[in-house]
Amino acid sequence: MNENEIRELLENVKNGHCEVEEALDNLKELPFKDLGYANIDNHREIRVGYPEVIYCAGKTVEQVRGIVEFMNTKNNNILATRATEEMFRAVKEVCGEAKYNSMAKIITIEKREIPKKDTYIAVVTAGTSDMPVAEEAAVTAEFLGNKVERIIDVGVAGIHRLFNKLEIIRGAKVIIVAAGMEGALASVVGGLVDKPIIAVPTSVGYGASFNGLAALLSMLNSCASGVSVVNIDNGFGAGYLASVINKL
Amino acid sequence: MNENEIRELLENVKNGHCEVEEALDNLKELPFKDLGYANIDNHREIRVGYPEVIYCAGKTVEQVRGIVEFMNTKNNNILATRATEEMFRAVKEVCGEAKYNSMAKIITIEKREIPKKDTYIAVVTAGTSDMPVAEEAAVTAEFLGNKVERIIDVGVAGIHRLFNKLEIIRGAKVIIVAAGMEGALASVVGGLVDKPIIAVPTSVGYGASFNGLAALLSMLNSCASGVSVVNIDNGFGAGYLASVINKL
């Protein structure tokens, strides 16, 4: 409700076209509407074609099923991340069209077709072991309405593999780099392209990777400009942000 | 040098239009050209209107002066970050038009006018103490050809200040949030807008901020989607990445 809408409402009250109590009901909620909170309240995501998202980690199977059951009444697409197989089976009971990507650990429920942007997002991994995180990013980005190109296992230990794929990487509007161990791939890609790089450290590695800390610090300290970082193993966050940028 | 160019070169060799040694010279350097390394070599930045960048920390005053002196011969704009006043005075000797922003600790040398994108970048800080970092980001972004709106001191301790500025923040194409202490501002902004947020943790805070670690971890763990993070106090990195995104 912007300034004009408030003025109009007040004129209507003055003119008797609108009852005081009716105006009151609108104005009581004004704070949120004026600030756009109602957007959020009424599911901003839905209006812009985004699915509703459930972060399943730390929730019980019952909670996940319950949330899906409720959302399911609203005819929206639904994306549930960090979902176990058990959660999927529970969700399947209340929503038959649910699908499960076991590598990405994502449940998707596609009720309305998802239109795709023309430009694409490149999802690049250093190794095969980074695939679950990359897949979480890729599936998220696709479900949010983006085309995704996957480039797997092009880590710097055999840098020629990366060069073979450089053209497709450079063609992307935004690039996600998922890497564990020392995470050097983010810097190297950052040095070779002039697109925004979203670096996702993964928890892949020997002891002193400290569950992804090494890759995280490495990526934060990238000597190449244009690289920013999301949380360790946070494929969803990378896919979401890439979608936001791709749709600018 | 793409496939067609190689074919043409070979035809020329076959036809005698090109000597073996001459073709050899071209092909020897092929790797870099084909991969676009020559772009970098020939200063990709310059061609796309970007300044040359010098990271002064860890360099001696003499080194900084020397680098500027050399670059100065090439008629490019120059941006030197983390520069001390002493460095500036040395640079000034070899390049009279150098300017110094003492809050951002940036030396700028603008030889060619910098055209500005229409869309703008918002640089938001939680507190007054975050201004040096924010200013490094803002000056960098401006020098890279972007309009910047500065929104200072809107931390969550007095969240109404943020709401007063929300319209201008939402109008930006990309948003930089610089915050120390607990860095909560990044998450709150992330929950209110649907633009990419580049979070810059600053080293502002009491003891357990551990020189920015608290804000860094906070921002990496943002519950709001669309937030990515650069290094602690890395205003330059944020400004550079924001420019890349703003120009997509």
Add this chain to the structure above:
Amino acid sequence: MNENEIRELLENVKNGHCEVEEALDNLKELPFKDLGYANIDNHREIRVGYPEVIYCAGKTVEQVRGIVEFMNTKNNNILATRATEEMFRAVKEVCGEAKYNSMAKIITIEKREIPKKDTYIAVVTAGTSDMPVAEEAAVTAEFLGNKVERIIDVGVAGIHRLFNKLEIIRGAKVIIVAAGMEGALASVVGGLVDKPIIAVPTSVGYGASFNGLAALLSMLNSCASGVSVVNIDNGFGAGYLASVINKL
């Protein structure tokens, strides 16, 4: 035993109203009584209506059962935290009225009715996944004689949800905020109310939450005044302290 009591005892010895040995018995224990240690010894908690508390983590099932069995003879209310289902079953054998809250992992044995303070404690969580910790806090506070209002899933990613509940939060005498990830909710609530905030970081989050470290540091560095912090996932500690403050 205060100064007057000692004087009286000595007068009695002087007057022969009290035997030397009898006085000796009292004075031998004086240190603890004078300092109030006997209060603790004789279960300060019980006298002020508090239950006895057992921290079950690290104890064997046999130890927990044994402790409850002994306490059970004293007709006091008993609160056992971090109890497994197996512990509950063992306790149930020796104390039929024991109840188990599986989300809070708390066993309660209510032998005497618990009177409730008029003012209430608000227990606020950022997400659904923080509920086990919040429930530990809430159940503890209730069992210590407080009314509790639960406000669940109002994290800053959708800050309007928080604003919708602000009135009930502001009505509390003391507020517990349980949040994982970046824990920004504590700062935001701290900026909106003028009541003491007890922040409980939870271990909910992706990799770089480092099992709650991110939220912990975030909360310790809160830019909002009036926020203090207890241990990661320490719902009991938060509930106990909230009760102490609520009863001031």
Add this chain to the structure above:
Amino acid sequence: MNENEIRELLENVKNGHCEVEEALDNLKELPFKDLGYANIDNHREIRVGYPEVIYCAGKTVEQVRGIVEFMNTKNNNILATRATEEMFRAVKEVCGEAKYNSMAKIITIEKREIPKKDTYIAVVTAGTSDMPVAEEAAVTAEFLGNKVERIIDVGVAGIHRLFNKLEIIRGAKVIIVAAGMEGALASVVGGLVDKPIIAVPTSVGYGASFNGLAALLSMLNSCASGVSVVNIDNGFGAGYLASVINKL
């Protein structure tokens, strides 16, 4: 502006007692007022007798002077923490009645007399070296309208010193414990009193105190209930929270 006030305003518009534009002006700002942001906006602190607070660390001398100069026009009490002597001299130029506590590093400007609560806050330190932090807490609490009792150098290495002061500590409504090294004093006090304890770790100690980390972790892990923790060396935060609790 609560529901009744909105209703009254609307009635006035309907009745013609209030012009549309005038009502508009009020309602435009409604979001902040309804949520209480206007409280903050219009200096909640002042209305409840609190001073305005400036956190000087990271600000330039000029910024501090400028902020004081502006605030000084509003006839409020002002508290500036982490202020250097140089800052004080600059403030003194624009505000003659400014005073400086060099141990607490606090500038105070008392324009209106500060009424004091009857109940008092105890500020307890483990050692002499913790005094700067304790003094920051004490001066803050006093300036916020509280009586403060200082109990210095009663660390657990000579625990009898603590027992000698126990009565005065127990008489407080809320207790601040400032301790460096291993910070055990917080737990010991927590085991002896049934009042809320605000523990402030200080950066005092040998190498493995890691600038207060040892005391911080120690206090967070206190085996005594009723203890919560603020940031390392954050005397201000402790004093502020103690005041909030003391005034409940």
Add this chain to the structure above:
Amino acid sequence: MNENEIRELLENVKNGHCEVEEALDNLKELPFKDLGYANIDNHREIRVGYPEVIYCAGKTVEQVRGIVEFMNTKNNNILATRATEEMFRAVKEVCGEAKYNSMAKIITIEKREIPKKDTYIAVVTAGTSDMPVAEEAAVTAEFLGNKVERIIDVGVAGIHRLFNKLEIIRGAKVIIVAAGMEGALASVVGGLVDKPIIAVPTSVGYGASFNGLAALLSMLNSCASGVSVVNIDNGFGAGYLASVINKL
């Protein structure tokens, strides 16, 4: 073999009382003997009545059984720490007199009676959950020939419990304090007695104990003199060192 013994050997060679080859055999091993390595080689422990010690963690069941089987041929007492029940069963097969303390996770094989020192070692714990570590220390010390007094659950949350036991603690020649959480007990005991304190941090505690790190740092930073620290949960190390000191 000291200087005199070498001289004597050489005289014997000179006099023909000893063959060159025989002397050679002795002297070949000289390096170790002279430096005392032979003490270790020939099982210093055995000669001074100490058992042989096996650290089972990281060894396979087969390795543990094999080592015991070999040692068993030498008629020495054997102490195996960090032994699982499965290891015990395997050991039992090759050595029928083996006994297992499941709380301490120690296998003992007592072939020769263990004489006990007159002075005793006090093993003090903060809580019940610290008992496994304390028991590892106590069993080790007893098996090394010391009397041990166990004082359990006297943490500072109820400090009067400690005072009740102070006499027995003060009577010890050396004191082991095992505590998790904030580990304050070590400092408090250190402030009350003038005997050497061996502090053992345990991994007992809520999240920010970080598996004993909090107690470790706390103990290292003890403000009480006379406290030194061994590794987290290292009951064996504490028991061993206490034995060395008790036998001085």
Add this chain to the structure above:
Amino acid sequence: MNENEIRELLENVKNGHCEVEEALDNLKELPFKDLGYANIDNHREIRVGYPEVIYCAGKTVEQVRGIVEFMNTKNNNILATRATEEMFRAVKEVCGEAKYNSMAKIITIEKREIPKKDTYIAVVTAGTSDMPVAEEAAVTAEFLGNKVERIIDVGVAGIHRLFNKLEIIRGAKVIIVAAGMEGALASVVGGLVDKPIIAVPTSVGYGASFNGLAALLSMLNSCASGVSVVNIDNGFGAGYLASVINKL
């Protein structure tokens, strides 16, 4: 393809001995060949007698089997590290001659005999529990064509054991030292020999070893010159590097 080969190819094109399209096929891949990437592409390892290496951690059983199945077609030796027994059984199905070293967790497939260097590598461990890491190093080195001498359980707690083996250690061309706990063995060996030492910290130890961090830091800080460090538990890395040095 070096400069001479390119020249020859061009001459052939000129002379008509080689068709343009044929030359094109070669030159298209030039970038990698010129930089030596083709070495990697065409399996540099194979040409120099090295096996192909698969890092199995983080890969699924199906992925490991698939990779081996493909590699198996190329008649090369294969080394798969961090392989589980389940992976081995899957590999065995597609490659009958696969062997499994369960301590090293390595699958080896030896299709072509591996010639051995004359000089040898010493693999030294501090304790029995370090054997899995040492064995990973040793098996790797052997499979890469080196002789290996294993010296087990010569930690500094009984330093004479080390001295007994010093001759064989000194005879090696390069030495691997695997040690957990405090990792002092690396420094002691480094002080006694003048060969390159590759130190491998292992995750063996009590609590404050923090899964190998203590040994890692210890080895990085070695006061003895000539010591460098690989990742915690990274036996493969040590064995590989030792092989590179041994073959210089």
Add this chain to the structure above:
Amino acid sequence: MNENEIRELLENVKNGHCEVEEALDNLKELPFKDLGYANIDNHREIRVGYPEVIYCAGKTVEQVRGIVEFMNTKNNNILATRATEEMFRAVKEVCGEAKYNSMAKIITIEKREIPKKDTYIAVVTAGTSDMPVAEEAAVTAEFLGNKVERIIDVGVAGIHRLFNKLEIIRGAKVIIVAAGMEGALASVVGGLVDKPIIAVPTSVGYGASFNGLAALLSMLNSCASGVSVVNIDNGFGAGYLASVINKL
């Protein structure tokens, strides 16, 4: 005041040999006396020949001078650690016989002669750079009434230097080992002697020593039994504890 003394006092009250008020004065302080707190109160240290100790770090010059001035009236020996030269000059003004050891940063005031124990303490350092810490330990131990043997620069990089000094080390009743970098010396000495070792990590070293953290962790993880650890650079703590053990 023990039980007999209390009984006697009571008899005297009964008999009229002692007035009630007089007895009251004694008994009022009883708590501390009975628990031995009076020992501390009345300067336990003095009675057993120990000096009073002042930890100067974090104190102002004025505070240190004031404390010494007060103590100086009591004719006791005084030891002030971590004292700057400026502090010494201030102390010298109020106490002419004060002496300063600039390497140990210790002020000593010896008013009464210090008798020495027959057995001695060995203070061993790995390098020359560890001397300030070692000297703090040695001076402390000497001032507490112990003979000290200093063995400097016998680190494991040249282990023969240690062996040359082994006899004198073994002759000590307790051994202090001060070492920075990787701190391996503590383990090596621990493997060679059967006396208690007090390990003091020092902050000497390159970057990844992290100001002594590497040596600290190394020493805590010592594979040799009989080693315990005090805080980084805490020479005083080591010297004090060594004295306690030496005087057992």
Add this chain to the structure above:
Amino acid sequence: MNENEIRELLENVKNGHCEVEEALDNLKELPFKDLGYANIDNHREIRVGYPEVIYCAGKTVEQVRGIVEFMNTKNNNILATRATEEMFRAVKEVCGEAKYNSMAKIITIEKREIPKKDTYIAVVTAGTSDMPVAEEAAVTAEFLGNKVERIIDVGVAGIHRLFNKLEIIRGAKVIIVAAGMEGALASVVGGLVDKPIIAVPTSVGYGASFNGLAALLSMLNSCASGVSVVNIDNGFGAGYLASVINKL
């Protein structure tokens, strides 16, 4: 002294060719000689052409001068690392031919000419700011008798610069890579060459480099084989080890 030498000595004693006391003198020192400790004792370094090395950090100017003064009498080459200009001036007083490399912070005293190995060591840096560390490595290696090629500022942000220098890097027998920030250069070089890589993390970088920790972890986790790591900023260690390997 090997077995044969001992036998011969004994025969001589038997035959009277050698006196008992004379044989005793030899055998007394046997331990060190047999183990080669005398090599160290009699300056192994000198005999093999190595300079004596002084690590100046933590030493006083007087100590450094004194050590040089003593060594200077022995006509050996001397290398003093981490030397300040003040130290150099003091050394210059006692040894006129001393030279100072202010970037490497190394004092060298070359009394005897240093012969150079034919093969060379490559010292590669990511940036200009890494030069002090690289120079410490290079000067050390040269002074130990090696040829060194310096390749400066070839970090991965502009990877074509590295490729331009690849030939010279591949020509080395061993390669030192010094890099700060994310240290990715070590992995990239490791993927391109088959020589041993000694990675030196430097403390160059923004906040979350944590003084070199990021580069350290990155290098330890290198996905490229053949990379090992020395301490942060430890140019000397890298240079020394490179020399050992180059001279194999």
